[in-house]
Amino acid sequence: MFVETKALFDQSFEKKMEIEKSLSRCNRGYEVLGGQTLEAGAPPDRKEGFYIGVELPEDDPRVQAGRFNRGPNQWSSDLSGFRPTMLAYFAALQEFGSRLMQGLALSLDLDEAYFALYCRDPLATLCLLRYPPQRADVAEGEKGAGTHTDFGGLTILSAAFRSTTTKGNAGSTPIRSRGLSSVISGI
């Protein structure tokens, strides 16, 4: 997943703009560096992103009805391994999320399946993010991502960290650490 994510973001700006998310009716695809400001009053977030959701064809009734965040994903034509890798990873995360919800129910002395009703046909989103090295002339209040609250029930965060300097190329250094954590965001 990390290898394919790096390959995506390492593409040229022009190539990434071919699948920019304004070309999607359901918020899928590439988001430019600084394309989001999560914290009101702060400078734009210093990150670029890529959004993937449940893959639905245009003739799916939910897509035809114009339901929020329902539709096909956008895929890079030059990355043969990206689509199968991300769809498999997305499916695994959805299964993992369902298991977490079962554990959460049990921790609340509820039936294991208590949240299952709320997890049917989920609006889950896989969001890939790359945070470039911080600039030496960083703007006042500029961050990789401003303070915000996620929507949805769970956020599962998988991160890979590279060490670098303001003069270095983060992409050329080995991944120093990886981690997986989850956050209860909107229950």
Ligand SMILES: [Fe+2]
């Ligand atoms: Fe978030």
